[in-house]
Amino acid sequence: MPRIIRHPELRREELLDQAQALFLMHGYDRASLNDIIAAAGISKGAFYHYFASKEALLEALAERFARQALAGVQKIVDDPNLDPLGRLNALLAASRQAKIDTAPEAWALFETLFRPENLVLFHRINLAASKSFSPVLVEIIKQGVEDGAFRTFDPEGVAEIVMQFGLATYNVTAKALAGSDADMDIAIEALEKRVRLYEIALDRILGLPDGSIRIGEPGFVRAVMTARRGNPAGPAAASKRAARD
Amino acid sequence: MPRIIRHPELRREELLDQAQALFLMHGYDRASLNDIIAAAGISKGAFYHYFASKEALLEALAERFARQALAGVQKIVDDPNLDPLGRLNALLAASRQAKIDTAPEAWALFETLFRPENLVLFHRINLAASKSFSPVLVEIIKQGVEDGAFRTFDPEGVAEIVMQFGLATYNVTAKALAGSDADMDIAIEALEKRVRLYEIALDRILGLPDGSIRIGEPGFVRAVMTARRGNPAGPAAASKRAARD
DNA sequence: TTGAGATATAGACCGGTGGTCGGTATAATA
DNA sequence: TATTATACCGACCACCGGTCTATATCTCAA
DSSP: OOOOOOOHHHHHHHHHHHHHHHHHHHOTTTSOHHHHHHHHTOOHHHHHHHOSSHHHHHHHHHHHHHHHHHHHTHHHHHOTTOOHHHHHHHHHHHHHHHHHHSOHHHHHHHHHHTSGGGHHHHHHHHHHHHHHHHHHHHHHHHHHHHHTSOOOSOHHHHHHHHHHHHHHHHHHHHHHHHSOGGGHHHHHHHHHHHHHHHHHHHHHHTTOOTTOOOSSOTTHHHHHHHHHTTOTTOHHHHHHHHHHO | OOOOOOOHHHHHHHHHHHHHHHHHHHOTTTSOHHHHHHHHTOOHHHHHHHOSSHHHHHHHHHHHHHHHHHHHTHHHHHOTTOOHHHHHHHHHHHHHHHHHHSOHHHHHHHHHHTSGGGHHHHHHHHHHHHHHHHHHHHHHHHHHHHHTSOOOSOHHHHHHHHHHHHHHHHHHHHHHHHSOGGGHHHHHHHHHHHHHHHHHHHHHHTTOOTTOOOSSOTTHHHHHHHHHTTOTTOHHHHHHHHHHO
């Protein structure tokens, strides 16, 4: 076999890319090391030169995810013109906007991430992301408490709830997407309701007037779901797609 | 090898028992089928007669857990003398009380369940438990809304939040328990604060006056943690234990 | 220019895994 | 009693994650 040598960092990134694709496609457990090294076109020896174990590969992947996610909202975190409520809303809105704007492959990612065989992968990413986002959120909330905008005695606890709610939004969305096109209108309504609940819950937990926290504009759930289905024409076209399949 | 034949249901239960012990001890992945069948004293063939796969065994175990958990609070669910708030508080209190009263082996169970290697097992149990508890909680909340005791437009969503908070309490507790004895007082304080936050959050989400929801009496976290450490004498003895170890 | 590490790659090999299969002893049924 | 269904056995299998030895290629000081 010809020996191919490439720049180590490129190799590592490519390995992560291939692993990501395979983990998402088949799940962490079911994607074997042999599959991964075959996809990356390297040998076992080369793999174990870059990563200590399959587990370490997973960890590195989770960290890369978390890094990317945090980088995506850095400008909001750093924006000096935002007050705590504005910053919090901007963050929630960014997560909302990401759901709509982002390229379809990222959508596929999230959808995939919630499949049961990806539990382990998901958990690692979530853990890494929490570790990144938690201090940011805590800082915002503490600032808000200082300013008198928020009222709570446990900023860390509230930050965790914010993340839980954010996650739950994804979760519920993914569940809804898994349903048939026929149920889509019902699913959208339920989702929209759930988002409203999270908004009001956060308002009240933070001691804000109802309506202060905005996770998404009314109707954004429908926008997300139709956009994701690559279907700008709305439910009608979606039904056609369903009939064809 | 002598062929031993037993009542099928007993065999199945025993298999579940052994699997539970081994899964909790080593985690789902690390506990091998060979270990399990060795512990149960049966052959591979016999195992695959009872379960289609290792995965199916896990699923059956999770369902058994959920069934037992639900049975443990059935008398509260059925009590005709409780109003919705009382019933909800009774359920939360039961979960609290269970943490204190329950035999040490149950404690070990929960502690174990939160270890990272038990993620898969934990997730399955949690899923099964949610499926059992969700309708019960939804029913209570809907009743409360009808009575005018609660105010919310999304009982299903609130039920999910209640379960999330309940779970988070366990989670945070487990994390605190993992820390050293020296940090215990700090951990207890943080936990106590977090429980208060969840109480107030639920109050407000349900449109109740602050102080209506009671997950635990003040000080219950300390009671839980000292009880769990098999240490009725309190922190002093715990420190001694730490010094010895 | 050389040659001695350090680094990057290859792939045979290993113990162990979850799962399959052909077979057999026992229980239930007719 | 004959037949079928059930309970059980254990050898066997493909493949898994991981180790190891060998070797090709890079780096850089002498």
